[in-house]
Amino acid sequence: GAVVSQHPSWVICKSGTSVKIECRSLDFQATTMFWYRQFPKQSLMLMATSNEGSKATYEQGVEKDKFLINHASLTLSTLTVTSAHPEDSSFYICSAIRASTDTQYFGPGTRLTVL
Amino acid sequence: AQTVTQSQPEMSVQEAETVTLSCTYDTSESDYYLFWYKQPPSRQMILVIRQEAYKQQNATENRFSVNFQKAAKSFSLKISDSQLGDAAMYFCALYNNNDMRFGAGTRLTVKP
Numbered sequence: 001g002a003v004v005s006q007h008p009s010w011v012i013c014k015s016g017t018s019v020k021i022e023c024r025s026l027d028f029q030a031t032t033m034f035w036y037r038q039f040p041k042q043s044l045m046l047m048a049t050s051n052e053g054s055k056a057t058y059e060q061g062v063e064k065d066k067f068l069i070n071h072a073s074l075t076l077s078t079l080t081v082t083s084a085h086p087e088d089s090s091f092y093i094c095s096a097i098r099a100s101t102d103t104q105y106f107g108p109g110t111r112l113t114v115l
Numbered sequence: 116a117q118t119v120t121q122s123q124p125e126m127s128v129q130e131a132e133t134v135t136l137s138c139t140y141d142t143s144e145s146d147y148y149l150f151w152y153k154q155p156p157s158r159q160m161i162l163v164i165r166q167e168a169y170k171q172q173n174a175t176e177n178r179f180s181v182n183f184q185k186a187a188k189s190f191s192l193k194i195s196d197s198q199l200g201d202a203a204m205y206f207c208a209l210y211n212n213n214d215m216r217f218g219a220g221t222r223l224t225v226k227p
Contacts, residue, residue, distance in 0.1 A: 032213055043206060043217045102148055104215060106160035
């Protein structure tokens, strides 16, 4: 199956700092990537849709100035959590759409802990 | 708005037996995709099976098969000959037009 990577796999940061998470599709080009947030024992919550070469589309209630998304190439999307607070601590998962099959492939996730 | 409902928070099955996980959905679209994903303790989302809405034939992948009832907007997953490694959270998902929605998930326990 298709491979999607995320980096870092886990990060601990101080409150007020910014954290960047990378999502890469390793063996296919992805014009669309998604960013999800998952709290313990809950389902995935879509945060935003990342489109290569254009602005991301954010879900209602997600602050676009706090969660900056950049989809600079067909294989890379980044999520930057700006001025992180403890309530931003969560598991962040990205996925990439393989256009030929309209199937999402997921990265392994990034666990963010904000102290 | 598209929605996906999984009404079984937890299910249990004996090893080697068969279990069915339920999923219903709602969409106004006629062309869409349905998926079942598995999330083991590692939290890596793994694609189990996919179904195109325009196909009447139910998708199968080895021990995994679906019962797709388009008119009823139902998409259940059947796991045959359950194995210990099947224990995980299972999420049903609906996708179309760059919009992906997940159900709340079903935690499957496999008893040896």
